[in-house]
Amino acid sequence: MYTAGAEVFFEPKKVAVVGASPRPDNLGRAILENLLTGFKGKVYVVNPGYTEVLGLKSYPSVQAVPDEVDLVVVATPARLAPRVVEDAGAKGAKGVVVFSGGFAETDTDEGRRLQEEVVEAAKRHGVRLLGPNCIGVYNYSNSLDTFFLPRSKMKRPPPGPIAVVSQSGALLATLMDWAAARNLGIGKAINFGNKADVDEVDSLEYMAKAPDVKAIVVYLEGVTRGRALIDAIRLNVNEGKPVIVVKGGRFQATARATLSHTASIAGSYDVFKEAMREAGALLFEDLEAAFDAAKVLVSQPLPRGPRVGIITNSGGHGVIAADTVTAEGLEVPETPAAIVSSLRQVFPDRVSLRNPIDLTGDARPEQYKLVAQALVKGGLVDSLLLISLVQPPTMDVDETLRTIELIRDDDEGIPLVVVTIGAEAGVKLARALEELGIPTFELPDRAARSLASLLHFRRARDLVKSKGPAPTVPKEASVRAKEIIQRALSEGRSKLLEDEALELLRAYGVRVADFCVARSEEEASACAEKVGPRLVMKVISPDISHKSDVGGVLVGVTPKSAASSYRAIINNVKSRAPGARVEGVLVQRLESGHEVMVGGLNDMAFGPVVTFGAGGLLVEFLGDVTMRLSPLGQEEALEMIKATKVYRLLKGFRGETPANIDAIADIIVKVGLLLNDHNEIKELDINPILANQETATAVDARVIVARGGGQAVVR
Incomplete structure (x- = not known):
């Protein structure tokens, strides 16, 4: 019986790495190097083939370590894993991470047998098992990093309130590297591979309690504990933490691929979509869109309603933003006449004030603030989408930055996203805004979808609370x-x-x-008198699926014709389905x-x-x-x-x-x-x-x- 959850993997004090060696290409060595980079706990090496690895004494077994061990990281061939897990359990370890492949994901008898042995060894000692066929855990808060990928080849992202839960190890690793390149903060990540024990449910239950996590991006292929997953998602949603889900294996061909990938069977995607809706999760079919949503959800307040104000210096960008906002179920309200009249005193006729408000190509930064203030103070909008293209000479980058910061500070309860694009000036503005916690996007449709995720989450949260x-x-x-x-x-x-x-x-x-069952012509007449006056009669047989095809259904029967109808049905079945067993005829009222x-x-x-x-x-x-x-x-x-x-x-x-x-x-x-x-x-x-x-x-x-x-x- 397990009493511990995923915290044993995120918060160990003492970690043993089994299988690390001095060889430069050894995966255990890469794990050891990552742990030694900054892990705040103690690290031990277990490898009977060496007395020392990277300056640390190497022990012949986990039990030989002269200290308690909380977490054991297994970087050995699959055939050795059951024995190592047994050794870890006997030592009193709380958790074991098994990196090796070669288990149930191979869809072979040998792979399944090895996985069963690993699971049984863990169960005997009450040890939580992560994997096999996984890359483990990353936790910025204590510098725990069990990934077997060197930091020189896979950058770690800056710290942030986003957590990632992934069934795929390679996907998680590359997403972390991708996030690092985009300066997107991720504080925690876990990959459970074949999820022979610990899975997405355990991971999400932990994230709900983690104070430094504000949103979770989840990649799943197969689901086994569906209702428990719903409960775990709701746990996070009720804590105000959005759960953003991307599902692999949505179609029949890709569902087959998930079996060979992580030994999981992908179920009906329609059922999965409905389950996620009821759980309060935000479901995406695009990884980039999922992380876009996460970026906005951890940095912006939830809107009071669906009304979006779009202020732009590019008409085309504004139209695309408005289309996307509307497609996402939000509103782009037309600017009331009173606000238009007030703004028209400042802006010439060529400036469209209808929303999207197009300030045109010679717009100046201070004009954005003037319009934003009019929309917000006038009670017209619940969120703002600014399109600030800084290529025109009138759009000074530093002044644009200061203006957008002022808009944010003046209207703290209003969600704000910014579109800016460009090779130099646009990148400079985007980086500066991101440093201020203002999310930016290169394209208007991405910005609009991300902004919409705020309202989608608010509605999802309200749905969960109303259950x-x-x-x-x-x-x-x-x-x-x-x-x-x-x-x-x-x-x-x-x-x-x-x-x-x-x-x-x-x-x-x-x-x-109303119906009754007849097993003779006489019973058919009696049933018809009882049920009548307008009837349908159907053969009852465990061997006939399509009754009409064998003449087993007659419509428009009356009590007078019930006996002959019974006889006709029996004769039809005898001639057209001679081997079928007949249990009687259903006499039913026509509705x-x-x-x-x-x-x-x-x-x-x-x-x-x-x-x-x-x-x-x-x-x-x-x-x-x-x-x-x-x-x-x-x-x-x-x-x-x-x-x-x-x-x-x-x-x-x-x-x-x-x-x-x-x-x-x-x-x-x-x-x-x-x-x-x-x-x-x-x-x-x-x-x-x-x-x-x-x-x-x-x-x-x-x-x-x-x-x-x-x-x-x-x-």
């Missing part, structure tokens, strides 16, 4: 559902019969079209209304997910589907419905009779509870649900079950 408890169902409902599922599993079936699927829904309070679909699945990473969309064939044709993690409440279900195109039809588009939206939402909630309570349900589809002004009724249902389908989730 309420999910509803529950009576115990007897769960018991009845369990009986239905277990009966199918005990008979070796992975698919519920249609009457079982409808009974399952009914157990959870979902309204289903009317708008067709919608509610479904769900048990995602391998995030557990139960409920979906909603247009029903019938339209669900596949339109792809008009929304999803939420379950369980969920009525308000979330209503949001799902409103986010679809079919919502307009349900509201009564062009005189159509509207549907009972609340009744549909009620089904979504109950299906979410059903999925959450019964992890044996692998897939569920109710298609169609017929919704009219009074009710929403499930007509057809398909349920796939399996033993050990996942874990139920309580939220």
